[in-house]
Amino acid sequence: MSTVSNSQNKIFVIGLPRTATTSLCVAMLELGFKTAHTAFTDEAFNQAQVIADAPVFADFAKLACIYPDSKFINLQRDLDNWFPSIQQLLLRMYKNIVRVDGGFNPHLKRVYQDIFQPFTLNNINDLDFLRECYLSHQQQVQSCFSDEPQRLLNLNIANSGSYQQLIAFLHQQQLLKADQPIAQASFQPINMAGKVTAWQQIRHANKVESTRLGKVDKLAFLTDN
Numbered sequence: 001m002s003t004v005s006n007s008q009n010k011i012f013v014i015g016l017p018r019t020a021t022t023s024l025c026v027a028m029l030e031l032g033f034k035t036a037h038t039a040f041t042d043e044a045f046n047q048a049q050v051i052a053d054a055p056v057f058a059d060f061a062k063l064a065c066i067y068p069d070s071k072f073i074n075l076q077r078d079l080d081n082w083f084p085s086i087q088q089l090l091l092r093m094y095k096n097i098v099r100v101d102g103g104f105n106p107h108l109k110r111v112y113q114d115i116f117q118p119f120t121l122n123n124i125n126d127l128d129f130l131r132e133c134y135l136s137h138q139q140q141v142q143s144c145f146s147d148e149p150q151r152l153l154n155l156n157i158a159n160s161g162s163y164q165q166l167i168a169f170l171h172q173q174q175l176l177k178a179d180q181p182i183a184q185a186s187f188q189p190i191n192m193a194g195k196v197t198a199w200q201q202i203r204h205a206n207k208v209e210s211t212r213l214g215k216v217d218k219l220a221f222l223t224d225n
Contacts (some may be wrong), residue, residue, distance in 0.1 A: 007174065010067050013052035014060040015075025016103065016137055018085040020157045021052040022190040022199050024075060029174065037199045040107050040216035048208040057137070058111035059222050064151070066221060067111065072171050073166075074141045076156045079134060083127055088115065090124045105216045108119045110223075114195050146177040157187045 003067040011033070013024055025037045028050045036048035038055075045051065056063060060072060090112075095102035097112050097119060114132050115120045123129040145152040155162055163186045170176035190198045 002028070002033045005159060007048070008046075010048070010066075010070040011050045011062060011073060011175065012056045012063055012070060013050065013073045013075060014057045014141060015073070015155075016057055016082075016086070017053060017091055018082055019075035020187065020190075021075060024073065024155075024166075025050065025052050025159055025199065026188055026190055026202065027163070028202045029202070031170070032061060032206065034206045034208050035038075035178060036210055038108075038210040039213050040210050040219070042106055042211065042217045042219065043206055044210055044220075047085040055107045055111045055219070058114050060141065061223055063151075065095060071151050071153070071169075071175065072141075072145065073153045073155055073169075076138070078156070078158065079131060081158075082134065083130060084118055086130060087124060091121075094114075094119075094124065106212075107216060107223075108221060125214060197203075 011028070013021055015021055015024075017205070020182070022037060022156065025035050028035045033049045034047055035050040036044045038053045039045050039048060039051045040055075062071070093104070093112065097109050115137060116130075137175065143153070150173075155165060157163070159165075167176065177192065
C-alpha cells in the first residue's frame with residue numbers, strides 16, 4: 001500500500017470549480033511544475049508539486065496541517081461570470097454525484113456535496129444559494145490562513161497583471177527557479193463556453209495523472225477522522 005509523504009513543498013490550488021483552475025494548471029506545467037488537475041491517488045499526491053480542484057478545494061484546512069511547508073492559491077472569479085458556469089457544471093454532474101449505485105468516485109461526490117450542501121437541483125438553480133456557497137468558501141479560506149498570510153495568494157486571473165502576480169508569489173516563496181524562463185505574459189483561456197474536458201487532452205511531461213487507470217485510492221490521510 002502506498003503512503004503519502006508530507007516532506008515536499010507543494011502548491012494547492014483551492015479555488016472552487018469554474019474559477020480558472022485549468023488555466024492556472026496549464027501555466028504551472030509551462031513553468032516547470034509537476035501538476036495534477038484533481039488528485040485521487042496517493043501517487044498523485046506524492047508526485048505532483050501542484051494540485052488543483054477536487055479534492056483540495058474542500059480539504060485545504062487539512063492539507064495546510066499535513067503539508068506545513070505548502071503554499072495555497074485561492075482562485076477567485078466575478079460572481080456574475082461564475083454563476084452560469086458553475087450552474088451548467090453542477091447540473092451536468094448532478095446525477096453522477098447523487099447516485100448510490102455508481103457514478104463519480106467517492107472523493108468527487110464527497111467534496112461537491114460538502115461545498116454545495118444540500119446538493120439538490122433546487123439549490124443548484126438558486127443564485128442566492130450559490131452565492132452563499134462561494135462566499136462561505138472564501139471566508140473559510142481567509143480564516144484558515146489569517147495567521148499565516150504568506151502561505152496564501154488570492155488570484156483572479158481575469159485581472160490585469162494576474163500572471164505577474166503569480167510569478168511574484170512563486171519567486172517570493174522560492175518555488176520558482178531563478179533561471180526559469182518565463183515565455184508567456186498572461187494566462188491561456190481554457191475550457192471556455194462550458195467546456196470542462198480540456199485537461200484530458202493536454203499532453204505534457206509535467207502532467208500528473210489524477211487516477212491509476214481510472215482507479216482511486218482511499219486517501220486515508222484526508223478521509224479518516
